[in-house]
Amino acid sequence: MVDITKLIEVIVKPMCSHPESIQIKQHESDKFIEFDLKLDPDDVGRIIGRQGRVVQSIRNIVYAAKADYNKRVRLNII
Template sequence: MVDITKLIEVIVKPMCSYPEKFKLKQHESDKFMEFDLSLDPEDVGRIIGRQGRVVQAIRNIVYAAKTDYGKRVRLNIN
């Protein structure tokens, strides 16, 4: 099984201009294992990309990974 936290970190952190401000919090809801990503405001636009294409590609990779949780994964950017 894949560690989703590490997967998100490996994908997103190299894209950031301020990797020291990268924070990832994990919490659980009824149907989802949610990951809240906090970044420097300057990096948010880079991660979202034009028309949300970059973040959609990241989410596709993260959502496709097999997890131990038995729940769906959700990635939120704060």
């Protein structure tokens, strides 16, 4: 089984100027397994990217790696 939390951390950490402030929390709802990514305010713009392109690429990778879950995976940036 793929550890989605570790995958998100490996992708996001090199792009952040404050990697020590990364926090990832997992929780489940009826239809989703949600991962909340909390970052330093200086790094949020880097992760979102222009017109959301960077975060969309990260989400595509995370959603493709969800093979062992019966629920959909959602990545939220807080």
